[in-house]
Amino acid sequence: MVVKNLFLCVFTFTLWLNIGFAQGFFPSIPPDSVRLHIAFPAEGDTLNSNRVRYAGSALPTAKVWVQGIETKVYPSGAFVGLASLDEGINAIDFRVEDTLGSLRESLIVFRKPERKTFAEIPTAVDPDGMKPASDVYLSHRDKLEVEFWGSPGGQAIFSIDKIAKNVQMMEMPGKSSNSGSGHYKGLVVIPNLIEYKPKEIKFKFRGKNGRRIKFRSAGKVNILSPVLPLIGVTIDSINLILTKPDGEIWMVLPAGIKIEIIARQNAVSKVRLAEGIVGFTASKNLRILPPGTPFPSASIGSIGTLENSNWVKIRVNVSHKVPFEIQQILDPAALEVTFFRSRLAPQWIMYPRDDETIRTISWRQESSEEFVLRIELNQKQQWGYLGRYIGKQFWLNIRKAPVLSTQPDSTLKKVIITIDPGHGGKFEGAVSATGLFEKEVNLQYAARVAGLLRAEGAAVFMTRTQDTTMTLRSRIDAARAVNSHIFISLHNNSIGASTNPLRTRGASTYYTVPQSQEIAKDIYHRLLDLGLEPFGRVSSTYYVTRQTDLISLIVEAAFMTHPEDEMLLLDNEFLDEMAAAVAAGIKDFVVKQTPNRDKPEIPKLW
Numbered sequence: 141m142v143v144k145n146l147f148l149c150v151f152t153f154t155l156w157l158n159i160g161f162a163q164g165f166f167p168s169i170p171p172d173s174v175r176l177h178i179a180f181p182a183e184g185d186t187l188n189s190n191r192v193r194y195a196g197s198a199l200p201t202a203k204v205w206v207q208g209i210e211t212k213v214y215p216s217g218a219f220v221g222l223a224s225l226d227e228g229i230n231a232i233d234f235r236v237e238d239t240l241g242s243l244r245e246s247l248i249v250f251r252k253p254e255r256k257t258f259a260e261i262p263t264a265v266d267p268d269g270m271k272p273a274s275d276v277y278l279s280h281r282d283k284l285e286v287e288f289w290g291s292p293g294g295q296a297i298f299s300i301d302k303i304a305k306n307v308q309m310m311e312m313p314g315k316s317s318n319s320g321s322g323h324y325k326g327l328v329v330i331p332n333l334i335e336y337k338p339k340e341i342k343f344k345f346r347g348k349n350g351r352r353i354k355f356r357s358a359g360k361v362n363i364l365s366p367v368l369p370l371i372g373v374t375i376d377s378i379n380l381i382l383t384k385p386d387g388e389i390w391m392v393l394p395a396g397i398k399i400e401i402i403a404r405q406n407a408v409s410k411v412r413l414a415e416g417i418v419g420f421t422a423s424k425n426l427r428i429l430p431p432g433t434p435f436p437s438a439s440i441g442s443i444g445t446l447e448n449s450n451w452v453k454i455r456v457n458v459s460h461k462v463p464f465e466i467q468q469i470l471d472p473a474a475l476e477v478t479f480f481r482s483r484l485a486p487q488w489i490m491y492p493r494d495d496e497t498i499r500t501i502s503w504r505q506e507s508s509e510e511f512v513l514r515i516e517l518n519q520k521q522q523w524g525y526l527g528r529y530i531g532k533q534f535w536l537n538i539r540k541a542p543v544l545s546t547q548p549d550s551t552l553k554k555v556i557i558t559i560d561p562g563h564g565g566k567f568e569g570a571v572s573a574t575g576l577f578e579k580e581v582n583l584q585y586a587a588r589v590a591g592l593l594r595a596e597g598a599a600v601f602m603t604r605t606q607d608t609t610m611t612l613r614s615r616i617d618a619a620r621a622v623n624s625h626i627f628i629s630l631h632n633n634s635i636g637a638s639t640n641p642l643r644t645r646g647a648s649t650y651y652t653v654p655q656s657q658e659i660a661k662d663i664y665h666r667l668l669d670l671g672l673e674p675f676g677r678v679s680s681t682y683y684v685t686r687q688t689d690l691i692s693l694i695v696e697a698a699f700m701t702h703p704e705d706e707m708l709l710l711d712n713e714f715l716d717e718m719a720a721a722v723a724a725g726i727k728d729f730v731v732k733q734t735p736n737r738d739k740p741e742i743p744k745l746w
């Protein structure tokens with residue numbers, strides 16, 4: 141499981157026959173009582189959907205009914221499926237019959253009711269569902285959307301001083317075609333206003349019975365001055381700039397970068413990086429600077445290079461810390477750094493003539509506000525980069541390729557690999573139907589992967605060798621501390637609370653930075669060779685895969701939540717094969733990077 145740590149409590153229901161077994165003790169093999177363990181959902185869970193998956197286990201020979209319908213029991217004893225939910229309180233009924241008797245248990249879960257619809261008459265509105273709910277900051281030409289909930293079939297208008305007068309709102313259609321939903325929406329485009337005192341939105345609503353209600357928004361509309369721009373500075377060490385308010389991650393900015401804010405709505409700020417280039421970030425990431433703070437802009441000065449045994453470092457003198465974006469290009473291998481609101485001051489560039497890493501450094505003024513530095517590389521495979529400000533200098537560190545061994549018996553010598561068994565300690569990860577913890581499976585196969593890589597000469601570091609609680613950041617920091625070339629986080633997957641557990645299974649690998657694409661492919665192919673279903677080689681973004689200074693990826697070998705995948709994960713021999721496949725994928729990748737070497741036939745598996 142990648143996305144979140146499920147804080148699931150696994151309620152292992154140890155239930156006893158009420159005849160003949162007076163004292164309780166843990167079931168052992170052979171069992172002497174009817175067995176029923178429910179792993180998911182947990183008693184008291186609240187769900188937002190009309191169905192919930194269930195997962196549990198019984199004796200492999202048992203018969204199990206859920207909500208009165210018989211469900212398949214797998215040879216592991218696992219049973220999974222979907223139960224439908226009504227709004228409010230639901231009791232999910234489990235019944236098991238095995239050679240020792242029968243047992244019935246029910247589990248209470250809660251489904252959140254949908255928004256209560258108002259009666260058409262008497263006329264009413266909901267004071268809580270109004271938008272905007274808090275102050276908004278907008279600029280000329282921005283769109284402001286307003287909405288509220290009330291009795292269906294009414295008519296609504298809104299006004300904002302100097303911005304909108306009696307603008308008609310539309311009622312969204314209801315579930316049945318002949319009734320409205322009672323959800324009213326309106327839109328206005330902000331006109332050009334030089335000075336504006338914050339004002340509320342005034343709504344007027346007339347219900348079907350002719351009753352009129354007037355009310356005002358809780359938040360006020362503020363118009364940002366085109367003369368005195370609103371400037372914010374990033375405060376966190378990691379600030380994500382998104383392409384849309386709920387869109388993809390576009391760039392990651394460090395602390396101390398000044399950005400022009402052009403709108404603020406619903407805890408999201410719209411920022412302008414350069415003329416015509418806008419992105420979105422959480423408002424809490426930005427501290428507003430006093431009015432009159434000048435626009436962020438910079439002139440780019442001289443450029444030079446330094447190097448040590450692991451890195452080539454490009455130093456760029458920059459007059460101010462401006463937002464920047466780094467793009468990695470695979471073919472031809474290059475890095476491009478765009479500095480926004482920046483111009484070149486006539487200077488010089490110095491770099492070593494016969495550098496093994498850097499081929500050329502060039503620049504262009506992409507537009508009047510975008511300065512682009514382009515570094516073409518001699519490395520076919522890139523191994524990492526890190527762009528950051530140190531004082532008034534911008535440094536782009538480019539990781540040198542490891543000097544790979546050409547000896548066939550020590551292919552991985554000089555390669556430093558961090559193996560990260562996902563989750564651990566209080567972060568349990570996914571839990572399977574029979575109660576297997578992902579954190580435990582991850583640790584088991586990770587240790588085997590590490591052993592295989594060491595046998596090939598790699599320097600291997602494990603982020604944890606025990607059931608330790610660790611943050612994602614501390615895992616990456618640990619990899620950095622040993623100067624890792626490759627960071628691999630090993631997991632097993634799971635599905636959400638309302639997904640069909642029998643539909644989703646198989647292997648997947650995840651990467652974000654282009655340099656990690658090749659190894660993600662190699663490991664994925666090796667996992668598929670084992671017979672695991674193809675779930676996908678995914679370009680996506682997670683904390684550990686977003687790191688640019690090393691090759692980083694996540695491997696999700698199989699699904700904890702699929703009963704057949706789970707049986708594989710319960711099998712020690714399969715864990716050996718899975719570990720061998722991951723290690724073989726890493727080796728495939730490294731072998732391809734070895735220069736001037738007669739590439740041996742890659743064995744199918746170790």
Ligand SMILES: [Zn+2]
Binds near residue numbers: 141142562563631633
């Ligand atoms: Zn996981």
